[in-house]
Amino acid sequence: MGKLTILALRIVMAMVLAGSLFVQAVMVPLLSADLEEAGQALADVRVPVVVITLLGIVTVQVTTVCVWRLLTMVRRGTVFSHAAFRYVDIVIGAVTAASLLTFGLAVTLAPGEAVAPGIVLLICGAAVIGAGIALIVLVLRMLLTQAVALDAEAHHLQAELAEVI
Secondary structure (H helix, E strand, O other): OOHHHHHHHHHHHHHHHHHHHHHHHHHHHHHHHHHHHOOHHHHOOHHHHHHHHHHHHHHHHHHHHHHHHHHHHHHHOOOOOOHHHHHHHHHHHHHHHHHHHHHHHHHHHOOOOOOOHHHHHHHHHHHHHHHHHHHHHHHHHHHHHHHHHHHHHHHHHHHHHHHHO
């Protein structure tokens, strides 16, 4: 991966982290106040919606930090090691949690007349998309497993060749 690509991705990730912190600090309290003022129908779901939103933002932040660490490993040439699995596993967990939180949001908003059924269905669709992303990352983890094994075998063969020479 080129230095320019890594730099561009780090800039994007820094913007994501800064934006998520802004949303946590400013937008979520405003969301809470708006839900409280919206009437009794939405006031009942205010706390669960705010908690789900905050936890969803945390999953984005955790994923971003793990991808940053993986980028550092790419830059150093150490990504094909067992240390990378920890970060990939955390990403899989965070994306899965985000998917479950999204489904929880749909379940929270489903009862009553405050939110249209089509919106709840769209939120469920987003939860399925999140689950699909988690499965894609799981497949990529399997590819990383194969790459680490091949890398270890190549190092072993190089060591044997060095002994022969």
